[in-house]
Amino acid sequence: MSEIFPWTPAAIVFDCDGTLMDSERHWQDARDHVLREYGVTPTEEFAEQSKGVHYTECGRLMAETAKAPSLAEEMTEKLLRAFRTLVAENPVTTPGAREVVARTAEFAPLAVASNCPRDVVEEGLETAGLLRHFSHVVVPSREVRPKPEPDVYLRAAAACGADPQDCLAVEDSLCGIRSAVRAGLRVLGVGPRPDRESLAMADHWVRSLGDRSFLCWVESRALLGAAR
Known part of the structure; x- marks a missing residue:
């Protein structure tokens, strides 16, 4: 079996929600809960539109969907409260x-680049026993714009002491x-139902981090690192 990437990254930067933590469903449940509170029935189109965006942008989108743009801040606060509750419960x-985080940490520095609040990211990863593997957690701030702007990934690569072109994003x-x-x-794109644009932009796509081809690549890189 040929390797999916014929190179060892200088650093690996993981997204958190939906990539490491199975919490994208929590975001969707939280969005649905808030929208229904305002009399709006969530649609599949809205779910795709709001996936992965910064929570403040999601609050704005929800307010627009509810035809109440002035309530964006209020809906954002309710969204965060609902999400934190769901994550704490499960x-x-x-x-x-x-397995992937533990093994990749053997051959490359790891970072997280997320649109979520820092405390949500760190508490979730700590509860899962993963936080200790990451050298850096980068989230939006006054100086760092949220995804889809490049800032969080640029900051994460720099924090790991690596050039962006030598890094792998997951x-x-x-x-x-x-x-x-x-x-x-x-x-590396991850997920069972990628859209066309995501497939076109990613260098490789797997259905999950447990994909056999990806795990074989991780193992091969770990073994090369140990042999050095």
Whole structure:
């Protein structure tokens, strides 16, 4: 079996929600809960439109969908409260995440680049026993624009001491893939139902982090690192 990437990244930058933590469903449930509170029935189109975007942008989209743009801040606050509750009740990793993180940490520095609040990211990863493997967690701030802008990936690569073009991003959403590509990283896309644009932009795509071809690549890189 040929390797999916014939090179060892200088650093690997993971998205969190939907990629490492099975929490994209929590975001969707939280969005649905808030929208229904305002008398709106969520649609599949809205679910795709809001996937992976910064939570403040999601609040704005929800307010527009509810035809109440002035309530964007209020809906954003309710969205975050609902999401935090759901994550606290059921913090679950995605298939293959534990093994992949542990093994990739043996041959490359790891970082997380997320659109979520820092405390949500770190608490989820800590509960899952994964946070200790990551050297850096990068989230939007006053100086760092959220995905799909490239800032979080550029900051993550720099924090790991690597050039973006030598790094691998691991992403599940179109928003995140756009961010990583704009930053110059190579991209592994993850998920069972990628859209056309995501497939076109990613360097390789797997259904989950537990994909056999990806795990074989991770193992081969880990063994090469150990042999050095």
